[in-house]
Amino acid sequence: MRAPGPVALEERTIFAMGGGGFTMEPANPLLDDYVLSLAQAKEPKILFLPTASGDTTPQINAFKARFSGRTCIAEHLSLFRLRETRVPLAELVAQQDILYVGGGSMRNLLAIWRAHELDAMLVGAWERGTVLAGLSAGAMCWFEWGVTRSSGPPEPIEGLGLLGGSLTVHADGEPERLPVWLAHLRDGSLPGGWALDDGVGLLFRGRSLDRVVSSRPGAEAQRVDAIAGELLRRRIKPDLLGSRATDPLGGFDEAVEEMRRVHRLRRGTGGRRS
Amino acid sequence: MEKDGSLLDDYILSLLERPRPKICFLPTASGDADHYVVRFYRRFSPACEASHVSLFRRDQGTGGVEDDLAAHLLSQDLIYVGGGNMVSMLGAWRAHGLDSILRRAWRRGIVMCGPSAGSLCWFAEALSAFHGAPRAVRGLSLLPYSNCVHYDAEPARREEYHRAVADGMTAGFAVEDGVGLHFRGTKLERVVSSRPGGRAFLVQKKDGRISEACLDAEYLGAAPPAGERPPLAQALPLAGAAVAA
Numbered sequence: 001m002r003a004p005g006p007v008a009l010e011e012r013t014i015f016a017m018g019g020g021g022f023t024m025e026p027a028n029p030l031l032d033d034y035v036l037s038l039a040q041a042k043e044p045k046i047l048f049l050p051t052a053s054g055d056t057t058p059q060i061n062a063f064k065a066r067f068s069g070r071t072c073i074a075e076h077l078s079l080f081r082l083r084e085t086r087v088p089l090a091e092l093v094a095q096q097d098i099l100y101v102g103g104g105s106m107r108n109l110l111a112i113w114r115a116h117e118l119d120a121m122l123v124g125a126w127e128r129g130t131v132l133a134g135l136s137a138g139a140m141c142w143f144e145w146g147v148t149r150s151s152g153p154p155e156p157i158e159g160l161g162l163l164g165g166s167l168t169v170h171a172d173g174e175p176e177r178l179p180v181w182l183a184h185l186r187d188g189s190l191p192g193g194w195a196l197d198d199g200v201g202l203l204f205r206g207r208s209l210d211r212v213v214s215s216r217p218g219a220e221a222q223r224v225d226a227i228a229g230e231l232l233r234r235r236i237k238p239d240l241l242g243s244r245a246t247d248p249l250g251g252f253d254e255a256v257e258e259m260r261r262v263h264r265l266r267r268g269t270g271g272r273r274s
Numbered sequence: 275m276e277k278d279g280s281l282l283d284d285y286i287l288s289l290l291e292r293p294r295p296k297i298c299f300l301p302t303a304s305g306d307a308d309h310y311v312v313r314f315y316r317r318f319s320p321a322c323e324a325s326h327v328s329l330f331r332r333d334q335g336t337g338g339v340e341d342d343l344a345a346h347l348l349s350q351d352l353i354y355v356g357g358g359n360m361v362s363m364l365g366a367w368r369a370h371g372l373d374s375i376l377r378r379a380w381r382r383g384i385v386m387c388g389p390s391a392g393s394l395c396w397f398a399e400a401l402s403a404f405h406g407a408p409r410a411v412r413g414l415s416l417l418p419y420s421n422c423v424h425y426d427a428e429p430a431r432r433e434e435y436h437r438a439v440a441d442g443m444t445a446g447f448a449v450e451d452g453v454g455l456h457f458r459g460t461k462l463e464r465v466v467s468s469r470p471g472g473r474a475f476l477v478q479k480k481d482g483r484i485s486e487a488c489l490d491a492e493y494l495g496a497a498p499p500a501g502e503r504p505p506l507a508q509a510l511p512l513a514g515a516a517v518a519a
Binding site for chain 2: 051052053054055056079080081086088104105107108110111112113114115116149150151152
């Protein structure tokens with residue numbers, strides 16, 4: 001169980017991926033291992049929310065395939081399929097170390113969360129230091145704005161607003177989003193933000209960008225802001241996960257443990273976990 | 275469309291006056307489950323102009339209706355809402371403006387029907403037992419009653435529904451699997467069943483106590499030969515097809 005009360009802002013963690021992880025990279029576990037490394041628990045409890053896809057079986061199976069053999073306790077939450085367990089939602093969410101949100105329709109995702117009052121529970125989880133992670137719709141939802149194809153053509157959509165600015169995803173895989181996003185930045189109807197290629201993730205501590213990582217060589221992030229109607233584009237080269245030269249993780253369990261210890265020491269929160 | 279539910283489907287089609295009626299399926303409550311959509315077309319496309327609306331795959335062009343949802347739905351003879359989770363369904367409907375489109379469709383005389391969540395949604399209130407204690411949830415309120423489905427299939431349902439009505443939920447109808455309530459306007463016209471002996475109940479609070487009046491359903495099939503039992507054991511739950519014309 002997480003600490004019952006709110007943690008300091010810089011201990012609140014969101015990992016937002018432009019694409020990638022178990023649903024998109026069945027043979028590449030780098031981003032998902034990185035997600036696990038963000039939790040402080042030795043054996044983190046990770047809950048998958050496939051809401052944006054309508055809880056499709058392939059997404060749920062891919063989640064199980066990825067996480068069932070790893071050092072974690074993995075479960076998924078279906079908001080469509082009736083199950084035997086009648087654990088209240090708030091209780092289930094409060095038990096987790098990591099909440100991992102899948103891709104799909106961002107419009108449906110937020111509307112269905114609201115209908116179950118899950119949006120407020122997720123904000124509460126973030127405030128208590130639960131790691132929030134996700135890709136595509138599950139990444140954009142944490143920002144003020146995203147660009148969705150929920151109704152067909154790409155259009156801006158408001159997110160939960162835990163993180164400032166806007167996010168657009170699949171910048172390389174679905175290039176039709178990017179021009180829509182840039183046009184809205186230019187005319188000032190969307191705040192500046194990030195465009196992420198598939199395989200790239202942004203790590204936020206509190207509301208500040210802490211690190212940019214990637215599971216694929218060559219994948220990029222860019223930060224774009226509009227200044228007096230002109231777009232200022234800055235490319236960000238991510239740290240490639242799994243290469244020992246740039247990454248202390250190195251894909252090895254010992255290294256993961258080492259990093260968790262360092263994180264705990266650095267933030268002086270070693271005793272917070274039960 | 276459910277197993278053991280073909281008599282109810284035939285009954286619903288009998289309400290439509292056109293020879294090849296237009297019928298649109300909304301599988302939202304199942305998360306637009308592919309197997310459900312396939313089952314719908316298998317059942318209805320031979321006799322109807324069948325279509326479906328997917329609210330989850332609108333970016334993928336997977337054969338569902340993509341363009342003007344309102345124009346499409348308002349041109350139907352029948353709108354068939356699939357089962358699943360009612361709260362998730364209503365949330366997604368609101369996000370796409372479907373709640374108001376469906377109200378308009380009903381006022382135009384389009385027949386609305388569905389099992390389980392596809393029944394609950396037409397009522398003012400419904401009993402939903404999902405991730406926690408059973409609670410009252412609001413529906414579209416076309417019918418000013420409450421509704422409880424799977425009344426025989428889930429042992430705790432009866433007690434939960436009685437308690438909810440005692441605690442102030444609107445009086446309403448509890449329905450066993452395989453039984454459909456047919457409303458004209460807001461008036462209950464017929465209770466029909468795909469199984470012999472199927473029942474519905476009117477549950478209300480009278481003088482501070484719960485009263486439960488049994489409404490015997492008309493069996494839609496031929497009477498089974500003596501000594502032969504209907505195949506209840508293999509039946510998938512189908513409950514409370516609310517039909518409003």
